[in-house]
Amino acid sequence: MRALRTMNAAKRRLLSATPTQMIHHQHTPYLMAARHLDVKVVSAKDNAQHTKQLEADRPISPHFTIYKWPFAGLASGTQRVTGFALVLGWTTAGLLSLPGLPITVLPIFIEGIKSVPFIHALVKGGVAFSFGYHGTKNLFMPRLPRLDVESVHKAATYAIIGGTLCMGIAVFVL
Amino acid sequence: SNLLNNGSKSQQISLLPSLSTRQFSEGAGAKQARMQTFSVYRWDPNGTEAPTEVDYQVDVSDCPMILDILIKIKNQQDTTLSFRRSCREGICGSCSMNIDGTNTLACLCRTKPGSGVKTRILPLPHVSIVKDLVGDLTLFYDHYKAIEPWLQRKTPKEDENVEHYMSIEDRKKLDGMYECILCACCSTSCPSFWWNADKYYGPAALMQAFRWIDDSRDEFTKERLERLNDAWKLYRCHGIMNCTNTCPKHLEPSVAIQKIKHAIDNM
Numbered sequence: 001m002r003a004l005r006t007m008n009a010a011k012r013r014l015l016s017a018t019p020t021q022m023i024h025h026q027h028t029p030y031l032m033a034a035r036h037l038d039v040k041v042v043s044a045k046d047n048a049q050h051t052k053q054l055e056a057d058r059p060i061s062p063h064f065t066i067y068k069w070p071f072a073g074l075a076s077g078t079q080r081v082t083g084f085a086l087v088l089g090w091t092t093a094g095l096l097s098l099p100g101l102p103i104t105v106l107p108i109f110i111e112g113i114k115s116v117p118f119i120h121a122l123v124k125g126g127v128a129f130s131f132g133y134h135g136t137k138n139l140f141m142p143r144l145p146r147l148d149v150e151s152v153h154k155a156a157t158y159a160i161i162g163g164t165l166c167m168g169i170a171v172f173v174l
Numbered sequence: 175s176n177l178l179n180n181g182s183k184s185q186q187i188s189l190l191p192s193l194s195t196r197q198f199s200e201g202a203g204a205k206q207a208r209m210q211t212f213s214v215y216r217w218d219p220n221g222t223e224a225p226t227e228v229d230y231q232v233d234v235s236d237c238p239m240i241l242d243i244l245i246k247i248k249n250q251q252d253t254t255l256s257f258r259r260s261c262r263e264g265i266c267g268s269c270s271m272n273i274d275g276t277n278t279l280a281c282l283c284r285t286k287p288g289s290g291v292k293t294r295i296l297p298l299p300h301v302s303i304v305k306d307l308v309g310d311l312t313l314f315y316d317h318y319k320a321i322e323p324w325l326q327r328k329t330p331k332e333d334e335n336v337e338h339y340m341s342i343e344d345r346k347k348l349d350g351m352y353e354c355i356l357c358a359c360c361s362t363s364c365p366s367f368w369w370n371a372d373k374y375y376g377p378a379a380l381m382q383a384f385r386w387i388d389d390s391r392d393e394f395t396k397e398r399l400e401r402l403n404d405a406w407k408l409y410r411c412h413g414i415m416n417c418t419n420t421c422p423k424h425l426e427p428s429v430a431i432q433k434i435k436h437a438i439d440n441m
Contacts, residue, residue: 061302
């Protein structure tokens with residue numbers, strides 16, 4: 001408050017002074033080197049509300065669609081997708097085998113998939129690849145001596161090989 | 175000729191290139207302009223428009239790094255462009271942003287050679303934007319504060335007048351962790367941090383947590399590990415490895431996170 005009063009007094013002196021008088025000032029008024037200051041009194045609650053409103057209006061920067069995915073990131077994403085596919089597959093099979101349902105429901109469902117060759121190959125290959133990829137990656141990842149990029153690349157490569165092998169066996173042998 | 179000009183047989187020391195060389199290097203015409211397009215994310219908090227990407231044509235012949243490009247755009251084309259910057263040498267961590275899909279420091283990211291190249295400059299991913307390329311890193315700093323990044327002791331020093339002693343081997347354990355400049359490139363590259371920024375600490379804070387866990391002078395190791403041992407703070411890490419791939423200082427936060435998990439297992 002005292003500083004504010006002193007500054008205002010300096011401002012009055014400055015505004016009323018002629019150029020000659022200003023040159024002879026022994027004490028440089030504060031405002032010679034300062035910007036104009038406005039004091040606005042806001043309650044803490046209003047300030048918090050204002051800040052919250054500002055933050056709510058802010059956009060979120062782009063992420064998934066713009067990011068340049070490295071190999072390890074894609075491998076991790078594939079792990080998640082195959083995991084979801086396996087959960088979906090096993091849950092469907094489980095739900096169709098629930099007690100109370102006729103015992104033929106699951107075989108009829110499987111026969112229905114088999115009746116369309118394209119869908120049959122897709123489902124069989126998809127389930128087999130998911131099983132092989134997800135299982136192989138889960139086998140190697142927790143046992144890596146050092147969780148660095150090279151080790152994860154190796155684990156992901158083994159997972160792709162495992163998934164492809166399982167898919168090949170399922171589609172061409174079984 | 176004798177530079178000292180005092181008659182002695184002193185060796186001529188050439189501190190500057192000779193005048194004729196200087197004339198040739200400066201007078202042989204300015205470097206040919208190499209124009210490139212830079213697509214920069216813009217958003218004005220005082221406006222009503224949605225965020226957009228604005229293209230700027232810039233001569234890159236005197237701009238070795240992306241930060242030079244941004245400063246040139248601000249100086250010559252659009253003074254309203256806002257971005258963080260400070261040291262311009264890759265040590266302060268201010269100018270972290272997403273350049274062509276990768277999180278890095280603008281002052282260390284070289285402009286690409288060749289004309290016809292378009293570079294996309296965006297803010298760090300999945301952060302609340304204050305303006306243009308400036309993101310709100312409050313959560314990032316809160317997590318760093320939460321891991322208590324200072325030395326904690328239970329027993330006093332043997333001698334008050336000397337530092338806490340540490341062997342050379344123990345000091346070597348901190349290499350690769352103390353160099354972190356908290357630029358937020360790693361945490362904002364992590365999809366787990368995107369989806370759970372309020373609860374998952376992120377690779378930067380976790381690596382600093384391990385920096386203190388592994389510090390032989392610190393005596394609160396058990397407490398530090400127990401504080402991280404819940405479903406969210408540490409275990410949202412699934413080894414996606416975007417953090418290690420993107421770190422502009424070539425550090426490995428994923429290794430530190432793995433060591434924390436092993437340390438908790440062995441507790």
